[in-house]
Amino acid sequence: MSKQDLIHGILNKETFQDFVERLTVEQSGNRPHATANPIFSVQNQVINWGVEDGYHDVKAIYWCLHGESFDSYRDFISALDDDADREQLERYVESESVDTSDLDDVVNAINAVFEDESVAFVTYGKYVWEHVNTHLTPEAAHAFIERKKHDYRKLRVYAESSYWCWELKAILDGLVNGSIQYVEQSKQHQYTDTKGWKKNPEHTITYRQYTYNYDTAYELGVFVFESGSGMPNPFEPDFTEYDDFNEGFWAAKDKASKQ
Secondary structure, eight states: OOSSSGGGTOOSHHHHHHHHHHHHHHTTSOSTTOOSSEEEEEEEEEEEEESSOSSOSEEEEEETTTTEEESSHHHHHHHOOOHHHHHHHHHHHHHTTOOTTOHHHHHHHHHHHSTTTOOEEEEEEEEEEEEEEEESSHHHHHHHHHHHGGGSSOEEEEEEEOTTOHHHHHHHHHHHHTSSOOOOOSSOEEEOOOSTTOOSOSEEEEETTEEEEESSHHHHHHHHHHHTOOOOOOSOTTSHHHHHHHHHHHHHHHHHHTO
């Protein structure tokens, strides 16, 4: 997908048409998710912890002395700052033939060695999926994951039905059947270089009633500030153009404040 599309917040006639085409495919009922009027939620996997032994996905050692949890005996041993404490626990584990793969046995060993200092117990965790946000197409949902996956534990796209969300369903149906269409603004504001030597700008982007003809992201940032359109930065944060746009925007703003 291009960065100049509705997935990345750019709305014009071409990006709207592309969006409707993708939306129509998903709303056809012939997709693998087989969900009526699907919308696409991004969900994050988290672990709900408790002390009751029951159905669980993971276990961990919780050590009250430091208020920390550990996934294994090896993690616990590595976290001990005192060499004497570490050696004492290792000797006990060896002498008592403790099964270090069994966290219940490990907890009993910890409490036996450090009985005057702390209490350790096993906690039980279950994986659950929490809602993050919702998109109208899977492409937009996956694009969000690519942008923000570093902020979450584990993300996935989950198709849900909007069949009983009548307001949203009516809008989706209207987009697909053509009753909701893109209408060009009657008045367009053109922003381009005014120095006679730039005859053919490399890029053109439209936002609402504003059309920007520009060569660099820095120049686009200047135009956006000068127009007051409120257009967000159209570039991905991982690209240099993102910073160039911001630099141009703030340079134009600083210049305006001194006039």
